[in-house]
Amino acid sequence: xxxxxxxxxxxxxxxxxxxxxxxxxxxxxxxxxxxxxxxxxxxxxxxxxxxxxxxxxxxxxxxxxxxxxxxxxxxxxxxxxxxxxxxxxxxxxxxxxxxxxxxxxxxxxxxxxxxxxxxxxxxxxxxxxxxxxxxxxxxxxxxxxxxxxxxxxxxxxxxxxxxxxxxxxxxxxxxxxxxxxxxxxxxxxxxxxxxxxxxxxxxxxxxxxxxxxxxxxxxxxxxxxxxxxxxxxxxxxxxxxxxxxxxxxxxxxxxxxxxxxxxxxxxxxxxxxxxxxxxxxxxxxxxxxxxxxxxxxxxxxxxxxxxxxxxxxxxxxxxxxxxxxxxxxxxxxxxx
Amino acid sequence: xxxxxxxxxxxxxxxxxxxxxxxxxxxxxxxxxxxxxxxxxxxxxxxxxxxxxxxxxxxxxxxxxxxxxxxxxxxxxxxxxxxxxxxxxxxxxxxxxxxxxxxxxxxxxxxxxxxxxxxxxxxxxxxxxxxxxxxxxxxxxxxxxxxxxxxxxxxxxxxxxxxxxxxxxxxxxxxxxxxxxxxxxxxxxxxxxxxxxxxxxxxxxxxxxx
Numbered sequence: 001x002x003x004x005x006x007x008x009x010x011x012x013x014x015x016x017x018x019x020x021x022x023x024x025x026x027x028x029x030x031x032x033x034x035x036x037x038x039x040x041x042x043x044x045x046x047x048x049x050x051x052x053x054x055x056x057x058x059x060x061x062x063x064x065x066x067x068x069x070x071x072x073x074x075x076x077x078x079x080x081x082x083x084x085x086x087x088x089x090x091x092x093x094x095x096x097x098x099x100x101x102x103x104x105x106x107x108x109x110x111x112x113x114x115x116x117x118x119x120x121x122x123x124x125x126x127x128x129x130x131x132x133x134x135x136x137x138x139x140x141x142x143x144x145x146x147x148x149x150x151x152x153x154x155x156x157x158x159x160x161x162x163x164x165x166x167x168x169x170x171x172x173x174x175x176x177x178x179x180x181x182x183x184x185x186x187x188x189x190x191x192x193x194x195x196x197x198x199x200x201x202x203x204x205x206x207x208x209x210x211x212x213x214x215x216x217x218x219x220x221x222x223x224x225x226x227x228x229x230x231x232x233x234x235x236x237x238x239x240x241x242x243x244x245x246x247x248x249x250x251x252x253x254x255x256x257x258x259x260x261x262x263x264x265x266x267x268x269x270x271x272x273x274x275x276x277x278x279x280x281x282x283x284x285x286x287x288x289x290x291x292x293x294x295x296x297x298x299x300x301x302x303x304x305x306x307x308x309x310x311x312x313x314x315x316x317x318x319x320x321x322x323x324x325x326x327x328x329x330x331x332x333x334x335x336x
Numbered sequence: 337x338x339x340x341x342x343x344x345x346x347x348x349x350x351x352x353x354x355x356x357x358x359x360x361x362x363x364x365x366x367x368x369x370x371x372x373x374x375x376x377x378x379x380x381x382x383x384x385x386x387x388x389x390x391x392x393x394x395x396x397x398x399x400x401x402x403x404x405x406x407x408x409x410x411x412x413x414x415x416x417x418x419x420x421x422x423x424x425x426x427x428x429x430x431x432x433x434x435x436x437x438x439x440x441x442x443x444x445x446x447x448x449x450x451x452x453x454x455x456x457x458x459x460x461x462x463x464x465x466x467x468x469x470x471x472x473x474x475x476x477x478x479x480x481x482x483x484x485x486x487x488x489x490x491x492x493x494x495x496x497x498x499x500x501x502x503x504x505x506x507x508x509x510x511x512x513x514x515x516x517x518x519x520x521x522x523x524x525x526x527x528x529x530x531x532x533x534x535x536x537x538x539x540x541x542x543x544x545x546x
Contacts, residue, residue, distance in 0.1 A: 081461070085487075086485065089435075092460075155442060205396070208394070283518060287518075
């Protein structure tokens with residue numbers, strides 16, 4: 001099987017020849033290719049080169065255009081700080097929607113005009129051209145809560161839930177409309193899977209998640225699936241209290257961070273829901289040994305059951321030893 | 337005499353308006369600031385911390401309680417300063433250089449403030465020199481360093497090194513935290529303590545200044 005066939009078989013409930021392998025790599029991929037992260041995040045050719053190299057080196061079943069959460073916010077004019085060799089970051093102290101009134105005058109960004117969103121679209125196109133036959137090509141968008149936090153400021157958004165619910169809904173609606181068009185542009189460029197990252201959602205707890213976040217995640221994911229591609233929902237952090245809702249989003253792959261035991265996710269979701277993850281990226285993967293990694297992944301697999309894809313809880317950290325990644329790859333290739 | 341239990345409830349429920357109103361009434365009735373802090377606000381924030389730890393409260397609820405507590409504290413601070421009351425400790429806190437993430441740091445700062453510490457929050461992306469200057473200026477006895485990224489964790493080590501070079505390391509206890517930070521890393525870089533959540537950070541700070 002090719003990597004693409006393997007992932008699609010898993011998603012479609014057919015038996016792949018071995019476990020699919022889909023760890024998130026960004027800085028790790030850049031380092032492996034000798035590319036500084038500023039270049040990785042700003043030039044799709046460098047990102048594609050690094051992704052192709054890391055996928056080839058470890059036999060990943062996919063390549064991804066994920067790089068940082070600031071692409072959409074950058075194109076909207078948010079204050080973004082750049083660093084030479086780590087991801088750009090949004091400066092919350094100068095949040096774009098510091099004043100709620102800004103939202104009503106904010107036109108959604110156009111991913112077809114030059115900017116950081118278009119750069120990702122071109123990255124997807126290049127990856128699809130060079131590897132789309134054999135590997136899944138993953139596009140990436142921000143989820144509603146993450147995108148709202150990027151624009152409003154995470155601290156402020158957390159208070160908005162209590163202070164002004166209708167504003168939060170308007171902001172989430174804006175975020176979802178923007179991300180639908182961003183996803184569409186990536187699908188048209190050749191993405192065969194769409195990642196949705198909604199990191200901030202792990203902070204809000206089940207009441208606010210179910211009331212505010214889940215309906216907008218569902219809408220975004222339904223729209224993307226309507227474009228003919230499956231979805232991978234990734235929420236960083238502790239999602240134990242919202243994991244049931246995550247299983248109701250309609251996302252084909254639920255990608256969990258290490259703080260949520262896969263057994264809890266499995267118990268909260270239907271048996272055929274594909275789970276991805278979720279060894280501790282730092283303590284288990286970077287600081288572990290090939291033997292301990294194999295044991296940790298075996299535990300994940302046992303907890304998740306058959307509908308499982310191998311990965312870490314979040315991004316593979318910079319500095320992860322090569323032999324540790326090889327151990328992860330070996331695990332995937334030798335298990336079903 | 338105002339019902340002071342309402343202050344406890346207002347902080348616990350994140351009701352800033354009521355917290356401020358009850359504080360004003362209490363002060364007008366001659367209640368001492370320390371009584372309000374010690375008997376109502378600190379217990380309320382302790383309760384918030386335990387609700388957070390057992391996942392009954394989440395970040396929004398914790399921030400609302402912190403806002404209510406701060407609203408009340410703003411009225412009390414000038415009076416405390418005038419009376420010469422000593423805080424539980426003096427903490428300088430910030431996210432280290434190169435890291436713009438601040439919500440974890442903000443939670444810890446709020447919980448420490450709620451526990452009666454005097455907290456100087458330097459914000460995010462803070463260079464070592466700013467920590468050093470604040471330690472001297474505020475006569476801090478605790479420095480709290482936060483990092484969310486594996487790539488900015490090394491700045492914790494360089495900050496501690498800079499404290500040594502500046503001759504202030506022995507004046508302060510250093511505590512570290514943040515998603516990728518581990519106890520092992522804390523020990524490697526010579527920190528005095530590590531906590532993996534905001535509520536436990538309060539216990540750690542209390543222990544460090546004891």
